[in-house]
Amino acid sequence: PEYEEPKEARRADVTYDDLGGLGVTIDQIREMVELPLRYPELFQRLGVDPPKGVLLHGPPGTGKTRLARAVANESEAQFFHIAGPEIMGSAYGESERRLREVFEEASANAPSILFIDEIDSIAPKRGQVTGEAERRLVAQLLTLMDGLEPRQNLVVIAATNRPEALDEALRRPGRFDREIIIGVPDQPGRREILGIHTRAMPLAEDVDLDELARITYGYVGADLAAITREAGIEAVRRIMPQLNLEEGTVPPEVLENLSVRRDDFIAAHKRVQPSAMREIMVQM
Ligand code: ATP
Numbered sequence: 001p002e003y004e005e006p007k008e009a010r011r012a013d014v015t016y017d018d019l020g021g022l023g024v025t026i027d028q029i030r031e032m033v034e035l036p037l038r039y040p041e042l043f044q045r046l047g048v049d050p051p052k053g054v055l056l057h058g059p060p061g062t063g064k065t066r067l068a069r070a071v072a073n074e075s076e077a078q079f080f081h082i083a084g085p086e087i088m089g090s091a092y093g094e095s096e097r098r099l100r101e102v103f104e105e106a107s108a109n110a111p112s113i114l115f116i117d118e119i120d121s122i123a124p125k126r127g128q129v130t131g132e133a134e135r136r137l138v139a140q141l142l143t144l145m146d147g148l149e150p151r152q153n154l155v156v157i158a159a160t161n162r163p164e165a166l167d168e169a170l171r172r173p174g175r176f177d178r179e180i181i182i183g184v185p186d187q188p189g190r191r192e193i194l195g196i197h198t199r200a201m202p203l204a205e206d207v208d209l210d211e212l213a214r215i216t217y218g219y220v221g222a223d224l225a226a227i228t229r230e231a232g233i234e235a236v237r238r239i240m241p242q243l244n245l246e247e248g249t250v251p252p253e254v255l256e257n258l259s260v261r262r263d264d265f266i267a268a269h270k271r272v273q274p275s276a277m278r279e280i281m282v283q284m
Helices: 023-038 040-047 064-074 084-090 094-108 133-145 187-197 209-214 221-242 250-255 262-271 277-282
Strands: 053-057 078-083 112-117 154-160 178-181
Touching: 023 040, 023 053, 023 064, 023 154, 023 178, 053 064, 064 154, 078 084, 078 094, 084 094, 084 133, 084 154, 084 187, 084 221, 094 112, 133 262, 187 209, 187 221
Parallel strands: 053 154, 053 178, 078 112, 112 154
Antiparallel strands: none
């Protein structure tokens, strides 16, 4: 028999506290997803069907995946993940089978959240351009959504950064009929995100996260995480000369005094371009 992952291993470990600048979004998703998963009896009593599908849309790197993981964790639901392009790439007929299997497994383990990343690659607008394989996969996805019982305690969350590219049938009632928009973070949002990613980092006194939030206009969460990582690497580079390379050890006093300084962040900021910018430059 194949090795079975213990159930707990599928529980996502991020929480709402690991998301910066998404206060309102978190309120929305709690109401749409967490409440019905946690207290199905409330909805049953009122005769209200909770949503089966929620569509998250926003630019890459703004925390859509992390949000889906957090809501699963906070709802004490199992988390299942489908990467759109990955499932698309499989052999003829295979993609539909895999999609069905994940839906079955998620239903069998309810309460659960099934997250479909880059849903536009699974369910593009059906038209002249789409091939037979794509059309069948969209149809399969619609059938699976329609087959979900409202009381099943399974919510499908799908993410896209191209909502206009989706097949319209996907957004009909009973399918992905709720939408949450995630935008590029504003300055207070960036400040929160920087706070989260530097939580475990010793910061020198001259580091001013408010200043960093001010100068990172256009940077999304993934970019800010990259700046923080780069700043850490900068700090390592800076103390390299103090390492005892022959012994291969870090002197304890060096370790103790190690912190990330303002100039490390400034250097990192120069090196990390906002991802939206990178895309524009590729297009030019
Ligand atoms: P994509 O559309 O490219 O899949 P996404 O919107 O799903 O992107 P995530 O994968 O959730 O983005 O984010 C990538 C990483 O960026 C996260 O693991 C996290 O480190 C950081 N990040 C993004 N958004 C946030 C946020 N709002 N708060 C904290 N960290 C964030």
